[in-house]
Amino acid sequence: MIKVLFVCLGNICRSPMAEAVMRDLVKKRGLDDKIEVDSAGTSSWHIGEAPHYGTRNILKKYGISTDGIKARQLQKQDFEEFDYIVGMDESNIRNIRTMLNQPNHPKIFRFLDLTTHKKDVPDPYYTGNFQETYDLVIDGCEALLDKILEDIKE
Ligand code: 4NP
Numbered sequence: 001m002i003k004v005l006f007v008c009l010g011n012i013c014r015s016p017m018a019e020a021v022m023r024d025l026v027k028k029r030g031l032d033d034k035i036e037v038d039s040a041g042t043s044s045w046h047i048g049e050a051p052h053y054g055t056r057n058i059l060k061k062y063g064i065s066t067d068g069i070k071a072r073q074l075q076k077q078d079f080e081e082f083d084y085i086v087g088m089d090e091s092n093i094r095n096i097r098t099m100l101n102q103p104n105h106p107k108i109f110r111f112l113d114l115t116t117h118k119k120d121v122p123d124p125y126y127t128g129n130f131q132e133t134y135d136l137v138i139d140g141c142e143a144l145l146d147k148i149l150e151d152i153k154e
Helices: 014-028 053-061 090-099 130-153
Strands: 002-008 035-041 084-087 108-110
Touching (some): 002 014, 014 053
Parallel strands (some): 002 035
8 A cells, every 4th residue: 555645734724635635536546445645734733623614615616525534743653654745835844854853755755846836835724725725736646646656667
């Protein structure tokens, strides 16, 4: 099983959106017996909460389920457990590296660095623009799935 973990600050806006979109994509490609997806936050602020209303709302618009998604905090053993640890922005990457005590491991990387955007995923908790975030999350998830399929071919 290939295991993917998306990480943001609160684990209620961006990383659960990426989790839901990636899971949907994996299912549609018939890869759900090969790829498992989860998400976590670097903060403890929203542990146990469902995704933010804005995230649930935009995903609903595209027919993507958020059932069963609940916020949790990143923990040390996630480093051993996951094959891809994907931060939504540069500050997430810094926090992940510190929390997992892994200053330079290639399995920890910034989501949109896989795409031509090469930038942070804007945080809709502050921008209010869940559509902009969703559009970038779609691009990122497609790029990540391509990368995983390429990696497992080797
Ligand atoms: P997220 O957004 O990291 O994409 O889940 C945030 C959610 C909550 C807060 C900040 C960012 N907060 O300050 O509670």
